[in-house]
Amino acid sequence: MAELTIVIPTIKDKVRTLQSIPDHIPVLIEHEGSLNQARNRGVRRAETEVVAIMDDDIAFSEEILDELSEKASPDTLIGIEDWDFDLIAGRVMVFHKDLWSDIGGFDERLGSHMGDTEFALKAMKNGYRVEQVPRELFDHEEHERSITRWDRVWRTIYIMAKHPTASLRLFRGVM
Template identity: 20%
Template sequence: MQKVSVIIPCYNQASFLSEAIQSIIDQTHGNWECIIVNDGSPDETESVAQTWCSKDSRIKYIYQKNQGLSSARNFGIQNTESNFILTLDADDKYDPTFIEKGLKILNENQKVGVVSSWILRFKGGDEICVIKPNGKIIEDFMFQNASNGTSLFRKKCWLDVGGYDEKMKTGYEDWDFYIGVCTLGWNVHVIPEVLFFYRQHDFSMRLDAYANHDKNIKMYMYSKHKELYLNHYEEMVTYFLNTIDLEKRNNIKVKNKIDYKIGFLLLKPFRKLKSLFR
């Protein structure tokens, strides 16, 4: 039975860590090791991790000074003993059948380098929505992440790509990793089942990246993979023109809304008053 190394980076998520670990213990595929990487977390991560290590010899704990998610994942993978890697954030969970189903796909298709699944986003005890990424090939990843942020993949993919980019400390490191994998010729397979459970927070690295760092991260990625985008010049131009067109259409819809028109009329006297003081 093939061994899978599960990497769980943890920073200030000690309160959820046990649920993540339990989702690995519950896997129908039993040949795994779980490496908890404490990324310099100031909370109870070490205490929770050591408790689990004492219960199951397959669970290991390592520590590094805080260097970010990419570094923590790389550090964990460097300490693995298998040819297959599964990443899992400390506040999320996998369905018990995910490793078994993912390995089957990797063994049956050598062109597949990464396997993920549909995602259930939840908050507390409430289900928010199901996300259905499509994965596949490099063209699917050029302008959006077409897969789940954590996944099962061949260690060879990680080695050939050069690991997760540790310069990307503000987000999208998983998307960048998949671009690298697909550029080298592998495919990303998304199992059409909800096998991953993503915990929604009021504040998260994903939300912060989109709200505050989206432009800068994408500028970095487009420059890093410049050759890729130049080789797909027509697709790139089409994408950005469509994005501009959509933005224009949305602006027109807003201006045509009755509340916008009322607000425009109410503020008209103030605009005239303001012009007198220029």
């Protein structure tokens, strides 16, 4: 397995994801700020070149983690397939720190929603590949979504303004 650090942004005290991570892998749990602020802080603090950002409520096999770690390459953003935009979902993302640095990290103006979408679009815009892995490889503890329709609309418009060539993709995803 390539050396990596796992960053888990969360507001929870009990983090289900920790049960799936082998003891030898460094984990940074980020409790402060919005989701995208916590993601950026965790990546900055990571001491390995490869970083995995994971939600706090997933479970997965060690084999899956090994596979993602080995797939990590400097020119690729890896993540689970999303539901709306044919990109990746922030539930699981794996990348090299240089990719994150090159594209400017996660947009903290987006707060706690759709930062994964904007991050993937920036990666593509800057010549990086985006590789999807099936959602079924991860068990996710279902819960109510906290984003309102209005929150989703303004964030989508904001991302469309930043990435006009992705506007049709984003529009289709919210319809």
